[in-house]
Amino acid sequence: MIELQHISKWYNVGGKPVFILKDINLKVKEGEFISIMGPSGSGKSTLLNIVGMLDMPNEGAYHFFGESVYNLKDKHRNELYKKNIGFIFQAYHLIDELTVYENIETPLLYQNVKSSERKAIVADMLDKFNIVGKKDLFPSQLSGGQQQLVGIVRALIAKPKLLLADEPTGNLNTAQGEEIMQLFQQLNQEEGVTIIQVTHSEKNASYGNRIINLLDGRVEPSLQNASH
Amino acid sequence: MFKNYLKIAFRYLSRHKGYTFINVLGLSVGIACCILIALFVRSEWSFNRFHPNSERIYRAWLEEFYQGEIFRNTATPIPLVPVLQAGVPEIELSCRIASMRPPVKYNNNIFNEEVNMVDSTFFKIFNFPLLEGNKQDPFSTANSIVISERASKRYFGNESPIGKNLEVQLGDDNILFTITALAKDAPMESNIQFDMVIPFSNASYIWSEQTRNSAWSNVSVASFFLLQKGTSVENVNQKAATILQPLVAKNYKPGEYNVRMQPLEDIYFNTTLPEGERGYSDPKYSYILGTVGILILLIACINFVTLSVGRSATRAMEVGVRKVLGAERKQLVRQFWGESILLTFIAIIIGFLLALASLKHFNQLANRELFLSLNSFTLIFSVILILVIGFIAGFYPAIVLSGFKPIQVLKGKLNIGNNMGFFRKALIVGQFAASIIMIICTLTVGKQLNYLRNKNLGFNKEHVIIVPTNKPRQLGNALGKRYELAIQKNPKVISTTTSMFSMAQLGWMSLGYSDDKGVFRQFRFNAIDENFIPAMGLEVVAGRGFLKNNTADSNMIIVNEALVMQYGWKDPIGKKLPGKYPQQVVGVVKDFHFESLHTPIAPLVMALKPDSMFAYSSDVSYNASPQPRVSVRFREGNVQEHIKSLEAAWKTVAADENFEFRFLDEALAASYEQEQRLGNIVKYASFLSIFIACLGLFGLATLVVVRRTKEIGIRKVLGASVPRIVTLLSKDFILLVIVASVIAFPVAWWALSKWMEDFAYRIDIPWWIFITAAILALVVALVTVSVQAIKAALTNPVKSLRTE
Numbered sequence A: 001m002i003e004l005q006h007i008s009k010w011y012n013v014g015g016k017p018v019f020i021l022k023d024i025n026l027k028v029k030e031g032e033f034i035s036i037m038g039p040s041g042s043g044k045s046t047l048l049n050i051v052g053m054l055d056m057p058n059e060g061a062y063h064f065f066g067e068s069v070y071n072l073k074d075k076h077r078n079e080l081y082k083k084n085i086g087f088i089f090q091a092y093h094l095i096d097e098l099t100v101y102e103n104i105e106t107p108l109l110y111q112n113v114k115s116s117e118r119k120a121i122v123a124d125m126l127d128k129f130n131i132v133g134k135k136d137l138f139p140s141q142l143s144g145g146q147q148q149l150v151g152i153v154r155a156l157i158a159k160p161k162l163l164l165a166d167e168p169t170g171n172l173n174t175a176q177g178e179e180i181m182q183l184f185q186q187l188n189q190e191e192g193v194t195i196i197q198v199t200h201s202e203k204n205a206s207y208g209n210r211i212i213n214l215l216d217g218r219v220e221p222s223l224q225n226a227s228h
Numbered sequence B: 001m002f003k004n005y006l007k008i009a010f011r012y013l014s015r016h017k018g019y020t021f022i023n024v025l026g027l028s029v030g031i032a033c034c035i036l037i038a039l040f041v042r043s044e045w046s047f048n049r050f051h052p053n054s055e056r057i058y059r060a061w062l063e064e065f066y067q068g069e070i071f072r073n074t075a076t077p078i079p080l081v082p083v084l085q086a087g088v089p090e091i092e093l094s095c096r097i098a099s100m101r102p103p104v105k106y107n108n109n110i111f112n113e114e115v116n117m118v119d120s121t122f123f124k125i126f127n128f129p130l131l132e133g134n135k136q137d138p139f140s141t142a143n144s145i146v147i148s149e150r151a152s153k154r155y156f157g158n159e160s161p162i163g164k165n166l167e168v169q170l171g172d173d174n175i176l177f178t179i180t181a182l183a184k185d186a187p188m189e190s191n192i193q194f195d196m197v198i199p200f201s202n203a204s205y206i207w208s209e210q211t212r213n214s215a216w217s218n219v220s221v222a223s224f225f226l227l228q229k230g231t232s233v234e235n236v237n238q239k240a241a242t243i244l245q246p247l248v249a250k251n252y253k254p255g256e257y258n259v260r261m262q263p264l265e266d267i268y269f270n271t272t273l274p275e276g277e278r279g280y281s282d283p284k285y286s287y288i289l290g291t292v293g294i295l296i297l298l299i300a301c302i303n304f305v306t307l308s309v310g311r312s313a314t315r316a317m318e319v320g321v322r323k324v325l326g327a328e329r330k331q332l333v334r335q336f337w338g339e340s341i342l343l344t345f346i347a348i349i350i351g352f353l354l355a356l357a358s359l360k361h362f363n364q365l366a367n368r369e370l371f372l373s374l375n376s377f378t379l380i381f382s383v384i385l386i387l388v389i390g391f392i393a394g395f396y397p398a399i400v401l402s403g404f405k406p407i408q409v410l411k412g413k414l415n416i417g418n419n420m421g422f423f424r425k426a427l428i429v430g431q432f433a434a435s436i437i438m439i440i441c442t443l444t445v446g447k448q449l450n451y452l453r454n455k456n457l458g459f460n461k462e463h464v465i466i467v468p469t470n471k472p473r474q475l476g477n478a479l480g481k482r483y484e485l486a487i488q489k490n491p492k493v494i495s496t497t498t499s500m501f502s503m504a505q506l507g508w509m510s511l512g513y514s515d516d517k518g519v520f521r522q523f524r525f526n527a528i529d530e531n532f533i534p535a536m537g538l539e540v541v542a543g544r545g546f547l548k549n550n551t552a553d554s555n556m557i558i559v560n561e562a563l564v565m566q567y568g569w570k571d572p573i574g575k576k577l578p579g580k581y582p583q584q585v586v587g588v589v590k591d592f593h594f595e596s597l598h599t600p601i602a603p604l605v606m607a608l609k610p611d612s613m614f615a616y617s618s619d620v621s622y623n624a625s626p627q628p629r630v631s632v633r634f635r636e637g638n639v640q641e642h643i644k645s646l647e648a649a650w651k652t653v654a655a656d657e658n659f660e661f662r663f664l665d666e667a668l669a670a671s672y673e674q675e676q677r678l679g680n681i682v683k684y685a686s687f688l689s690i691f692i693a694c695l696g697l698f699g700l701a702t703l704v705v706v707r708r709t710k711e712i713g714i715r716k717v718l719g720a721s722v723p724r725i726v727t728l729l730s731k732d733f734i735l736l737v738i739v740a741s742v743i744a745f746p747v748a749w750w751a752l753s754k755w756m757e758d759f760a761y762r763i764d765i766p767w768w769i770f771i772t773a774a775i776l777a778l779v780v781a782l783v784t785v786s787v788q789a790i791k792a793a794l795t796n797p798v799k800s801l802r803t804e
Ligand SMILES: Nc1ncnc2c1ncn2[C@@H]1O[C@H](COP(=O)(O)OP(=O)(O)OP(=O)(O)O)[C@@H](O)[C@H]1O
Pocket: A011, A013, A020, A038, A039, A040, A041, A042, A043, A044, A045, A046, A047
C-alpha cells in the first residue's frame, strides 16, 4: 500500500544541511497497525506528515497504492489524499466555531457528498460511537477524551483506508488513552483500516503489530528486523 | 456547502463582536457617504433627462461675429421659432419660452410668480404632465393659464384651482386669466421651471409687432426644437443658416450670424454658453464629490483588509484543519470571500439605513430634494458595492488565509503579523494619506471661502436691502423714485438709490463698439442715479460723482480704474471714450467688485441715462431686460422692524405689487453657494473618513497589542516603564503617518491649485495647513494606539505570561 524509498529531509541551518530524515525506506501493507516510536526531535511527526502527504521530503520517492505521489498533480494528490487518508492530532484540532455534528460532517463537504447522504453517514457514525447526545455541542463544551473521540470520528467519516495519528493520546489520561487504543485495534481488526500512529508509550505501541523506531532521522535497524 | 459557509461566517462574526463591529461600522458609514454622494451626482447628471424625448430636444443659441470677436447668446429672437419651423422639415415641433416674473393677483393675494409664456407645443415637447382640468387642450383660449401644484397651493390651498381667475400683469396691462389645468411641479433636475404657463399669443402685451416679427438683433426668448428621429444636427444648423441669411443680410455678412442647436441634455453642464434662466453647474463638482465618495469607500475597504489580515493568525488553525480534512485552496478562497461578501451585505443594509436617516440633513447641505427608494438604481448600486467591496476587499485576506500550509500552522510555526507586513503598511499609509488630503482640502477650501466672504469688495455691503421693482426700465425707474421718496423720511434709512443693476446682481450690461483706431472695445455698463456712489460707499479717486439736479451730468459718465487702465489715460477727467462716444468722463471710482470674485474687475462705465449710450453701441447684451432696483442702506437695529416699515412704505406706492427684498450680503454670499456647499460636504466627508480610518487603526492597534501581550509582559518584568512600552508600540504608526504626509502633501497641493484656478482672487495655500493636517492625523493615530498600548502596558505581566 505504501512504499517510501530513500526519503530524506533536511533543513539548511547556517548554510549546512541538518538532516531530519535520512534515507528512510519503508513498506506498509494494507491492514497493518504500525507504531512509530523514538525520542523527541527524532523526526516522527515529520515522517508521519510525509506519509500523510502534508509535507514533502527533499529527496526520495513515495508510492501510494502504486501511484507515484510526487509525480501527481496537486489536484490528483488532493483527491488521492481525501479519499484515503484520515488524520488525528494530539491537540484534537476541532474547529471551534462548528458543532460536533458539523465538525464530523466537514470532510464529506469537501468530497461533495450529497446532503441527504451526508446526513445518513453522520447519523450512522454518531450512533456507532455513542455521541448522538453531544452532536449539537461545541468543542469547548467537551472533555479532552470526548474531543479526541470526535476527532477520530471525523477522521473516519469518509471511510479512509489509512488512519494517521500523531500522539493521539498525548493529552489524555491513561484510561481515556486506553479506550482510544482499543478503538484503534477494533478498527484495524474488524474493518481492516490501516493505522500508523506516533506514540511515546510502549504500552500503546503494543496495540499495533509492528513498531518502527526512529533515531536521529534513521530507522533503527535492529528493532526493524526484530519485528519481522 | 454554501449553507455551511454561511453558518460559519455568521458564527465567526458573532463570536468576534469587536472585530465585526469595527468592520461593519466603518464600512456602513463609508457606504452611507457613498450612497448620498451617488444620489447627488446622479441628480446632477440627470438634469433635463426626464423628458422621454430628451435626446431629440435642442435649444437654439445664437453666435454672432463682430469685428473678430464672437458673441454667444442663449436668448434668441422671437421670430426664430416660426421661421425655422416653416423652413426646416427635420423640425418636428418647436416652442418658445419667455420667462417672466410678473405680479399675479388673486383676491387680495399678490405674489411675483415665475410665469412662462410658451407656444402650445410646450406640453407636447416636454414632460410636464397635467393632473387636472383640460389635459388635452389647456390653451383653448388666449386667456388660459396652467398653474403648478406648488403655486396652486399658495393661492388656493387644497381647493381645486380649475376655473379660478388670476390677474397677471403683462407690460402695463393687468390681464385676467382663467386656470384651465393643474400641472405637476417641474422636477428639481430641470432647467425649465415654472409656477404658471400662459399662451404665447399674449406676447403682444410685451413686445412691439416689429420685435415679434422681424427684430433679428433682439434676443428675448428661449427657443426649443424637437427634431425628427435620426436627424443630423449639423444638417439643421446648415438649413437654419441658409434660411436666416437673407433675413439678416442688412447687418451681417454670410457666416456672421449663426443659429446653432444645443442638446437639451447638454444645457446643465455646458459652462461655455451664457447662463440661462436656471443656471448650470460645473461638472467638476460631480467629479470632486465622486472622488471624495470613492476615497471614503477606499478607506473603509482598506480597514476591512487590514483587519481581516490582522485577524488571520486566529484563523490560521482553522485553515490548517480544513486543509487536512481535504479542503482545496479554491474552496477556502470561496469561503473567505463569502464571509467578506456577507459582511459587506450587512454593512450595505446598515449603510442604507444610515443614509436614509441623514438624507434630510444632506438635502439641506446640498440643496437638493433627493430621496432614497428601492429602485433599479439603488439595486444596481448595491450590487456594484457588494461586488467591489466584497470581492476586492475580500480578495487579499482570502488569498492570504487560504495560502497557509497546514503543517506549519498545526506545528504552531506560523509567524504571521508579529510585525505588520509591507502590504498592510502600504494600506495604512494609503488610508492616512487620503485622510490627510481631505483635511488639507477642507481647511483650505474653508479659508478660501472665508477670504471671499471677507474680502473688501470696494463697496459697503453691510446693512443694505435691495428691493426689485420688477418693472421694465422706465416704469421701474419711476416706481423706484416714488418708493425712495416714501422711505426717505424713515429715520432708520440712511440713504437710497435706484439703479438699472444693483450690487450682487450678475450680468451687468455688456456694451461694445469700435474706437477711432478700429479696435473693438467692450465694457460693462450700469445706469445709476446721483446717490448710487455715496450710498454704496464707492470711493471717487478723481473728479467727482454725479450731482443732483445738474442737467449737464446726463451727458457725463463715471468710469472705474480698470477702464482708465485699459485706455492708458494719464488724466482721465474730461476725456471722451475714443470713437463715436460723446460722453465725457467726470469722475473715476476706485475698482469695486460688481461681479463675483471668480472674475477680475472689468472696465465699467456708469451714466445717469442709458439711452444715449445704447445709441452708440454696436453690441448690447444682457440676460433679461433689466428691471431697476432700489438699494436701501439702513441703520443697525431690529431688522424685522426695518423690513416691516419698508414693506408698509412699499404698499403706499405700489399697493398691487408684491414686496420683494434681499439683503445685499446674503445675495453676495449666494454667488459662492456652490463652493460653500461643496466645502460643507467635503468637511463632513473628511471628518467621516478620519473617523473610519481611526476605527481601522484602533482595530489594528488592538490586534498588534494583543499579539505582543507576552512581549510586553516580558519587557515589564525586565523593568521597562509604561511610557517606554507605549513608545515602542507607537513608533511604527508614527512612521507610517509621516510617510503618508509625504505622499499626501503634493497631491493635496495639486488638487487645490486646480480648484483655485476658478477664482480670480484667491489665497496662497498656506503651508501651516499642511503641517496642521499631518499633526492632526498623527495625534489621532497616537491617541488611538496609545489607548491600547497603555492598557497593555498596565496589565499585570504575571497574568499575561501565565495564560500563554
Ligand atoms: N523549520 C525547521 N527548521 C529546522 N529544523 C526543524 C524545522 N522543523 C522541524 N525541525 C526539526 O526537525 C526535527 C524533527 O521534528 P519532529 O517534529 O518530526 O520531531 P518528533 O519526533 O515528532 O518530536 P516530538 O516527539 O517532540 O513530537 C526536530 O529536531 C526539529 O527541531
